Amino acid sequence: xxxxxxxxxxxxxxxxxxxxxxxxxxxxxxxxxxxxxxxxxxxxxxxxxxxxxxxxxxxxxxxxxxxxxxxxxxxxxxxxxxxxxxxxxxxxxxxxx
Amino acid sequence: xxxxxxxxxxxxxxxxxxxxxxxxxxxxxxxxxxxxxxxxxxxxxxxxxxxxxxxxxxxxxxxxxxxxxxxxxxxxxxxxxxxxxxxxxxxxxxxxxxxxxxxxxxxxxxxxxxxxxxxxxxxxxxxxxxxxxxxxxxxxxxxxxxxxxxxxxxxxxxxxxxxxxxxxxxxxxxxxxxxxxxxxxxxxxxxxxxxxxxxxxxxxxxxxxxxxxxxxxxxxxxxxxxxxxxxxxxxxxxxxxxxxxxxxxxxxxxxxxxxxxxxxxxxxxxxxxxxxxxxxxxxxxxxxxxxxxxxxxxxxxxxxxxxxxxxxxxxxxxxxxxxxxxxxxxxxxxxxxxxxxxxxxxxxxxxxxxxxxxxxxxxxxxxxxxxxxxxxxxxxxxxxxxxxxxxxxxxxxxxxxxxxxxxxxxxxxxxxxxxxxxxxxxxxxxxxxxxxxxxxxxxxxxxxxxxxxxxxxxxxxxxxxxxxxxxxxxxxxxxxxx
Numbered sequence: 001x002x003x004x005x006x007x008x009x010x011x012x013x014x015x016x017x018x019x020x021x022x023x024x025x026x027x028x029x030x031x032x033x034x035x036x037x038x039x040x041x042x043x044x045x046x047x048x049x050x051x052x053x054x055x056x057x058x059x060x061x062x063x064x065x066x067x068x069x070x071x072x073x074x075x076x077x078x079x080x081x082x083x084x085x086x087x088x089x090x091x092x093x094x095x096x097x
Numbered sequence: 098x099x100x101x102x103x104x105x106x107x108x109x110x111x112x113x114x115x116x117x118x119x120x121x122x123x124x125x126x127x128x129x130x131x132x133x134x135x136x137x138x139x140x141x142x143x144x145x146x147x148x149x150x151x152x153x154x155x156x157x158x159x160x161x162x163x164x165x166x167x168x169x170x171x172x173x174x175x176x177x178x179x180x181x182x183x184x185x186x187x188x189x190x191x192x193x194x195x196x197x198x199x200x201x202x203x204x205x206x207x208x209x210x211x212x213x214x215x216x217x218x219x220x221x222x223x224x225x226x227x228x229x230x231x232x233x234x235x236x237x238x239x240x241x242x243x244x245x246x247x248x249x250x251x252x253x254x255x256x257x258x259x260x261x262x263x264x265x266x267x268x269x270x271x272x273x274x275x276x277x278x279x280x281x282x283x284x285x286x287x288x289x290x291x292x293x294x295x296x297x298x299x300x301x302x303x304x305x306x307x308x309x310x311x312x313x314x315x316x317x318x319x320x321x322x323x324x325x326x327x328x329x330x331x332x333x334x335x336x337x338x339x340x341x342x343x344x345x346x347x348x349x350x351x352x353x354x355x356x357x358x359x360x361x362x363x364x365x366x367x368x369x370x371x372x373x374x375x376x377x378x379x380x381x382x383x384x385x386x387x388x389x390x391x392x393x394x395x396x397x398x399x400x401x402x403x404x405x406x407x408x409x410x411x412x413x414x415x416x417x418x419x420x421x422x423x424x425x426x427x428x429x430x431x432x433x434x435x436x437x438x439x440x441x442x443x444x445x446x447x448x449x450x451x452x453x454x455x456x457x458x459x460x461x462x463x464x465x466x467x468x469x470x471x472x473x474x475x476x477x478x479x480x481x482x483x484x485x486x487x488x489x490x491x492x493x494x495x496x497x498x499x500x501x502x503x504x505x506x507x508x509x510x511x512x513x514x515x516x517x518x519x520x521x522x523x524x525x526x527x528x529x530x531x532x533x534x535x536x537x538x539x540x541x542x543x544x545x546x547x548x549x550x551x552x553x554x555x556x557x558x559x560x561x562x563x564x565x566x567x568x569x570x571x572x573x574x575x576x577x578x579x
Contacts, residue, residue, distance in 0.1 A: 011456065018414060018459040019421070019436075020452055021444030030456055033514055037457060040515055041403045041470070047477050054475030055482055057305055057335075058291050058531025064334035078198040084428035091423050094435045 006034045098125040101261045105170055105318040108264060112158055112169055119151040119158070119169030119213070126171055126215060130262050138237050139247075139256040141176050142184055142217040150213050166325060168211030173263035175254045176217040177224055178309065179298040180204055183214065187300050188232035189222045191420050191427045191446030201298020202333065203267060203309050203326045210325045215263050219253030222448045223417065224274055224302045226250050227520045230511055231450045238507070239281060241546055245504040248278030254312050255282035259547075265322055266312040271302050272405050273499075273524025275310045279536035280499035280549025285319045285566065286312045290557045291531035292337035295330030303412035304335075306405075306528040316537070316567045320344035323559060339557055347560040348567045353387030355565070358492035362398035363523055368501045371542045376498050376550055379539050382572050383496075383565070391492055395484040398526060400477050402518055405525040407461050407474035414458025420446065453514060482530040489555045494565055497523050499536045499549035523551060533559045537566045539573060 011030050015022045022030070076089055085092040100108065100117055111117045127143060134140050154169035174180060177187045179197035181204070186192045200208065207214070221231035229237040229252030237252045239245040240260040247256040251268030255275075258266050259282040268275040270288035279286025287310045294309045301307060311322035324345070329338040359380065364373060380390050422428035422442035429441035447455070461470035488495060501522055510517040527534045534553040541547055550569065554562040 006460075010460075014456045014459045014463070015440075017463065018455050019418075019439040019443055020447065020455060021437075021440040022452065022456075023444075026449070026452065030453060033453065034457060034460070037406065037515055037518075038460075041407060044400060044403050044407075044473050044477055047397070047400060047480065049473060049476035049480070052476040052479050054472055055478040055529075056475060058482065058529075059335070059337065061292075061335060061337075066331060074198050079424075081198065082195055082425035084422055084426065093423055094432065094438050096435055 006031055006038065098129070101126060101129060103264075104314050105167070105264050105321055108170060109164070112164060115158055119154040120148060122169070123147050123151040123171055123213060123215070126262070130216070133260060134262060136238060136243060137240055137256050137260055137262075138235055139218055139253040139260065139262060140173070140216045141186060141188065141219050141234055141253070144183055144214050144216050147171060147213045147215050154211070165209075165211035166321065167207060169213060170211070170264050171213045171215035172207060173216050173218050173254060173257045173266040174204065174214055175220055175251050175266065175268045177220060177269060177300040178204060178267060179300070180214060180217065183217065185217065185300070187223045188220045188234055189446065189448065189451070190233045191443070192425070193427060195425050197298070199298065202295035202330045204298065206326050218251070218257050218266060221250035221252070222451050223300070223413070224250040224269055224271055225413070225450045225454050227273070227277055227517055228505070228510065229253060229278070230507065231448060233448050236507060239504050241283065242504065244506055245546070246281065246507055248281030248504065250274040250278070251286075251312065252278045252281075255279050255284050255286060258282070258284045258312050258314060265314070265318055267309055267326070268312050269299055269302070269307060269309050270528065271306045272409060272528050273521040275312060276499050276524050276534060276536040276549070276551060277521060279312055280538075281504040281547060283538040283547030283549070284312055284314060285316055285535065285537060286310065287319055287323060287535045287559070288527065288533060289323065289327065289559055290533040292335055293533065293557065293559065294326050295333040295336045297330055297332040301416040303409040304416065305412060306409060316563055316570050317345065317348060319535070320348060320563055342560050344560050344563055347564045350564050351387065352383065352565060352568055355388045355494070356492040357383060357388050357390050357565075358393035358488050358495045359390060360393050360395045360398065360488070360495060360497060362395050363497040368498060369503055372498050372501070372503070372548050375539050375548050376496070379550055379569055380496065383568065386568055393488050393492060393495070395488060395526070397477065397481045397484050401481060401526040401529065402522055404474045404477045404481065405521070405529060406457070406518055407470050408478065408529070410454045410458030411462050411471050412458070414455045414462065417451070417455055422446075450514070478529050481526050485526075485530045485532060485553075493555075494561055495553040497551045497553065499523060499551040503542050503546045503548070527553055532556060533562060535562045535566055537569050539569065
């Protein structure tokens with residue numbers, strides 16, 4: 001594991017990656033706290049994991065398939081009820097191009 | 098109303114004997130919630146329609162019709178489980194106005210059994226927390242001491258059960274979120290085996306760890322609820338097609354020659370002395386009942402929290418990408434373009450702990466760090482799971498304290514996230530391994546705070562831990578262990 005103390009620029013970069021606008025106060029706070037948490041997490045370096053397979057999933061499940069039979073689903077109207085902005089049958093979002 | 102203190106199976110008997118009407122129970126329950134919950138704040142939403150529903154059950158009873166298993170029984174639901182036409186907020190501003198157009202599978206199953214959804218309970222925002230202080234709508238208080246936390250993240254559910262403001266509740270458990278608050282509130286809380294209960298309709302936190310489970314006043318009620326919500330669901334491909342036993346029938350079975358493992362790594366320095374003493378008293382009692390107590394070792398125990406916080410935050414950062422201000426929930430009012438709409442919506446909509454975890458999860462998954470953190474953690478996870486698998490070759494169940502400490506004061510850990518994360522030290526490894534585990538209340542500390550014991554079982558052996566839990570509960574009720 002690479003040693004790396006989090007810097008303020010790192011927090012800003014991560015905020016952009018995660019699409020979260022952070023306040024100056026949050027940036028300062030997270031910089032300090034994430035450094036501490038990552039330091040704690042680095043204790044995993046003590047564990048020898050050579051030749052150990054990762055566990056992504058606890059059960060021995062493989063792909064689960066079902067027959068492709070159409071079923072009724074939630075109506076457009078019901079789904080659009082929760083939309084913060086809509087137009088007719090569409091979700092409305094700010095202009096992209 | 099004394100009736101509110103009853104268990105599910107007792108209330109069911111009263112309905113059958115026509116001694117009390119479901120509508121009376123629901124009305125007095127709602128009245129009680131309005132009165133008592135001002136202080137405790139276990140509920141975020143009270144379902145007034147429950148009264149109409151209960152009146153229909155009144156009619157059924159009047160006509161002496163057959164009652165389904167949970168007919169007319171009021172149950173509260175953690176607010177991250179989708180309930181049709183009832184708000185589901187995850188205690189987050191970003192979902193404040195969200196009303197699901199569908200029921201989670203567990204809700205469908207409860208409704209099919211006749212249960213009445215009495216309301217939605219408070220929680221740490223998106224289940225990120227161990228104290229219910231991270232709710233965007235204010236913290237829940239511990240009913241045993243209003244200056245202390247109820248635990249979390251299902252703290253609203255456990256507080257509502259502990260204060261008789263419902264007859265049972267459903268919570269969710271990703272790293273201890275059912276068991277730890279159950280210990281802090283003195284109730285029975287079960288995290289089933291991963292795959293035992295459908296996660297369809299549970300707002301996802303960490304998909305490889307999340308499970309829904311019952312929180313109840315006693316072990317028998319827990320068996321009743323677990324049976325109803327368990328089983329394969331085609332809408333959740335990780336739910337497993339293994340027969341669901343009639344758990345209730347296993348209660349009262351002897352535990353003679355049952356092998357109980359006690360991992361030495363769970364009795365380290367720093368654990369509360371009173372908790373330790375109580376656990377050992379219970380172990381003695383189980384020995385008297387014929388169980389064989391064996392010290393075991395789970396050598397990778399101390400790596401659990403580090404492993405958990407890598408995997409859980411990584412999965413959470415990905416799962417919470419869906420809250421983008423487009424399809425549902427909150428959208429910021431002041432943005433100039435699409436990018437800003439996302440960042441401002443999420444910046445304004447998420448609380449501090451949610452942001453902290455998304456940022457951490459994004460970091461451990463980001464290019465250059467994936468192998469060092471995420472992959473490494475998944476490998477240590479294999480070792481943690483292997484520890485349990487080896488242990489279960491020798492013993493039938495494992496007993497540990499549920500928490501290293503008694504309920505802490507509100508605000509005590511709020512400013513130190515790492516300290517807060519460490520309160521799940523005895524519960525996270527169970528999720529990392531996928532095993533079932535339950536909290537059983539085993540009495541009180543000198544300052545009258547509840548103490549909990551955790552029983553961990555082998556995969557899909559919920560009946561084993563329920564059986565042992567029932568023996569403990571019975572002995573404690575008869576005050577045999579003091």
